[in-house]
Amino acid sequence: MAHQLDKSVPIPLYYQLKELILNDIKDGTLQVGDAIPVEKELSAIYGISRTTVRQAVAELVQEGWLYRVKSKGTFVKAPKIEQSFIQALGSFNDQIRDLGMTPRTEVLELEVIDVPGFVSDKLNIPLGSKVIYLHRRRFADNEPIVMVKTYLPYNKCKFVIERDFVKESLYPVLGESLETQIRKIRRYIEAVESEKYDFDYLNMEKGKAVQRFISIGFNYRDEPIEYSIARYRGDKNSFEIIITAT
Structure with missing residues (x-):
């Protein structure tokens, strides 16, 4: 100085x-x-x-x-991770690599379950249907920064259950079939207070903010294929939004 x-x-x-x-x-x-x-x-x-x-x-x-x-x-302080995925379809791994960091994914759960009521409406499938439930913790340079819970309609995405999401990213896997390729995403963003789930999995302190993203991914027919809830550490992430005049 x-x-x-x-x-x-x-x-x-x-x-x-x-x-x-x-x-x-x-x-x-x-x-x-x-x-x-x-x-x-x-x-x-x-x-x-x-x-x-x-x-x-x-x-x-x-x-x-x-x-x-x-x-x-x-x-x-360690800088926040600046992410631009709000307006992009790129994978988490690509985003983190582009920032010069090393991504890592831990798969906590990957199973077929009955569709929860709050997911049934979002995926436009009836109660009693099956969905694939994928629960992941994602890291940048070995520091946990986001938890993601994803639901996929089983009848369209059953091939996903055999894949290794420690090594693979979800969107490229879904992109292997025209029926499940994500062509559009609708995202809802809000700041919420951290809770025990975040303390346990993201090493967060009580009272810190969480950025919650709810994403619905659609195929070329505008059918919902993916419903995800992501919880990002507010102290480790910032998000870029680019708005262009039309």
Whole structure:
């Protein structure tokens, strides 16, 4: 942090300090887990008030670049995983590899069950029908970031039950048949409070937010083929949406 603030320009000093710290994080000068100088030290280095320092650091904490440990200091936080799958049909594995990370999937359950009532309506199949239930925990660089529960109509997707989803991705497998290839997805997004399920599987702390995605995938006939509920760690994921004017 050997840079200087420019007090002659009309840019707030707290914002200049914030950008200096952020640049050091982005260029690797400050690594994940490194402590930044304490408030008093930053004030002395840059000749600014502690109130100004406090505002810069507080915003970086709020934005997820830094985190505080009581009585120990302020440290560089691991960045959130930026995902663009909201508007894409690509697989989770491809998304994570594109970010330079290593994906991994743990299959917790893969079985044929009676269709739950809340799924029957979404897949447009009657109660008493069978569905394939696929329950997965998915990792980026060995850190769990999302839990996914997927339901598929058994009569159309029975070939899926024999596949290994530790090694394979669901959408490419479904794409092997024209009848089950996903051509369109409707997604519903909401922030919900974490619960015991998230504590157990995602190593989350109580009170942290979860980003819940409900996805319905359709084939070329606009028939629902997939119903999935994904729970993403709010502290480890951010999502990009691109809107283009028409």
